[in-house]
Amino acid sequence: xxxxxxxxxxxxxxxxxxxxxxxxxxxxxxxxxxxxxxxxxxxxxxxxxxxxxxxxxxxxxxxxxxxxxxxxxxxxxxxxxxxxxxxxxxxxxxxxxxxxxxxxxxxxxxxxxxxxxxxxxxxxxxxxxxxxxxxxxxxxxxxxxxxxxxxxxxxxxxxxxxxxxxxxxxxxxxxxxxxxxxxxxxxxxxxxxxxxxxxxxxxxxxxxxxxxxxxxxxxxxxxxxxxxxxxxxxxxxxxxxxxxxxxxxxxxxxxxxxxxxxxxxxxxxxxxxxxxxxxxxxxxxxxxxxxxxxxxxxxxxxxxxxxxxxxxxxxxxxxxxxxxxxxxxxxxxxxxxxxxxxxxxxxxxxxxxxxxx
Amino acid sequence: xxxxxxxxxxxxxxxxxxxxxxxxxxxxxxxxxxxxxxxxxxxxxxxxxxxxxxxxxxxxxxxxxxxxxxxxxxxxxxxxxxxxxxxxxxxxxxxxxxxxxxxxxxxxxxxxxxxxxxxxxxxxxxxxxxxxxxxxxxxxxxxxxxxxxxxxxxxxxxxxxxxxxxxxxxxxxxxxxxxxxxxxxxxxxxxxxxxxxxxxxxxxxxxxxxxxxxxxxxxxxxxxxxxxxxxxxxxxxxxxxxxxxxxxxxxxxxxxx
Numbered sequence: 001x002x003x004x005x006x007x008x009x010x011x012x013x014x015x016x017x018x019x020x021x022x023x024x025x026x027x028x029x030x031x032x033x034x035x036x037x038x039x040x041x042x043x044x045x046x047x048x049x050x051x052x053x054x055x056x057x058x059x060x061x062x063x064x065x066x067x068x069x070x071x072x073x074x075x076x077x078x079x080x081x082x083x084x085x086x087x088x089x090x091x092x093x094x095x096x097x098x099x100x101x102x103x104x105x106x107x108x109x110x111x112x113x114x115x116x117x118x119x120x121x122x123x124x125x126x127x128x129x130x131x132x133x134x135x136x137x138x139x140x141x142x143x144x145x146x147x148x149x150x151x152x153x154x155x156x157x158x159x160x161x162x163x164x165x166x167x168x169x170x171x172x173x174x175x176x177x178x179x180x181x182x183x184x185x186x187x188x189x190x191x192x193x194x195x196x197x198x199x200x201x202x203x204x205x206x207x208x209x210x211x212x213x214x215x216x217x218x219x220x221x222x223x224x225x226x227x228x229x230x231x232x233x234x235x236x237x238x239x240x241x242x243x244x245x246x247x248x249x250x251x252x253x254x255x256x257x258x259x260x261x262x263x264x265x266x267x268x269x270x271x272x273x274x275x276x277x278x279x280x281x282x283x284x285x286x287x288x289x290x291x292x293x294x295x296x297x298x299x300x301x302x303x304x305x306x307x308x309x310x311x312x313x314x315x316x317x318x319x320x321x322x323x324x325x326x327x328x329x330x331x332x333x334x335x336x337x338x339x340x341x342x343x344x345x346x347x348x349x350x351x352x353x354x355x356x357x
Numbered sequence: 358x359x360x361x362x363x364x365x366x367x368x369x370x371x372x373x374x375x376x377x378x379x380x381x382x383x384x385x386x387x388x389x390x391x392x393x394x395x396x397x398x399x400x401x402x403x404x405x406x407x408x409x410x411x412x413x414x415x416x417x418x419x420x421x422x423x424x425x426x427x428x429x430x431x432x433x434x435x436x437x438x439x440x441x442x443x444x445x446x447x448x449x450x451x452x453x454x455x456x457x458x459x460x461x462x463x464x465x466x467x468x469x470x471x472x473x474x475x476x477x478x479x480x481x482x483x484x485x486x487x488x489x490x491x492x493x494x495x496x497x498x499x500x501x502x503x504x505x506x507x508x509x510x511x512x513x514x515x516x517x518x519x520x521x522x523x524x525x526x527x528x529x530x531x532x533x534x535x536x537x538x539x540x541x542x543x544x545x546x547x548x549x550x551x552x553x554x555x556x557x558x559x560x561x562x563x564x565x566x567x568x569x570x571x572x573x574x575x576x577x578x579x580x581x582x583x584x585x586x587x588x589x590x591x592x593x594x595x596x597x598x599x600x601x602x603x604x605x606x607x608x609x610x611x612x613x614x
Contacts (some may be wrong), residue, residue, distance in 0.1 A: 187474075193472050195455055201450065202450050205446065208431050210522065211460065212462060
């Protein structure tokens, strides 16, 4: 089999990235590692939201709920039986789950599948609605999931949450999952099915008149999307090792929507870039929330100040880059090669054209 | 011979409003037939009933003997009815060729898993779709726009692209909803020649809506006229032009004595 230049470049890039991540895993401190892991988790959230909204045009606000399902399933499957006993001191855990302990990979996959099933179950009635109504319905379902988590004490330990979840997530897991998610999503949206999804996004009536089964294609987007959201939820649970229902309130969904809009609707590259920038910026801005002094002026720490700055950044992006950082463009080797050629021949014109819409 | 399309006593009510009242007609295979009537007379509603966007309140619609009333629009398209829209509805995020290939998606055999894995079966189908899509564009003179955005095309070409896209679904019956809307008389004439060309090359049956009578007179051997959702006349252009009820519907009654 002969490989094209782009395939070879992709393979080399993947190897280099994997090597760098392995190095980072070995030498970076836990704080930085956690930020890098979160970059990947948020990237998966943004990419999957892009699949539902950016490519299929369904404004769904159920992401926090799907992530919660994946996180709880993965957490319950990876917690050791002794940890479960110490966690569930108010009400004992259901016997069925008490002695289950699975390796990380099956736990993640089962988490994804359960999230996908829940997502499809929600989508079934909700997909009769369109636009804002779909958003409200999915937001409601997402909240229902959270309330169920609070109240199903024998399974979820209620508001106390789950503690001592084994910290299995490392850079190779999180970025590996992101790579799989990107691969599947990109292949899906470039296929005939993805073309039909984009047709549904642009004009439902015309798509249906051309023989596209609306329900089937929207459902497909939901199921695939919810699967990866569930996996990302599992990664998150095994990263922060303590989860409770409050982690999955609707602000998580809003963050995901914000990230995806910032990156560009219909650009997977944009989603990854925006998710990484968001996670890193949020950490860089952390000092703003504590007390600091400028000259003789002492500014008291205001909790939540980071979100104010984030909102301003989001406004700036929406004002000046109407279509997000990347619009609908994707990273491509052809673009890189052209850029290098142009730089070589000394003409630097147009090299900044990438991030402009 | 069974007619290709048969509508039997079809009625559509929206609450108290009867948009189509007890409408019956038959279309033979290979026919080019026009449906005309004043604004708001229910022409588009009849198209929406045939294509499944609306379900008839009463009556039945048959395609080559199969009852299609109440079926989903995409199922009806799969059975062989394609349409265009009065206001152009192209997919803005897809290029011209992709717009056409979407119409071939319903005949795709490979499932979504093999599409994601790019299995040989899927690859072959995708290649075939692109090839036949390109051939279709070539035969309609749109090939040079294949990789352009549909909105960058001149208005008349966008109309043709809508027809090309409908043809991609391999229809037996093509419904054209005011294909010449918003066109100058000379452009409209050119489009009518184009429609005759399509009728012959693709061995279709075409049912078209137009409310400018002059446009269809030249090319349609049979014209059906409706007003207020009711059948009022049918015949060749000459008969229609001299029909009293038609003149009354378009110009109003001369005398209310």
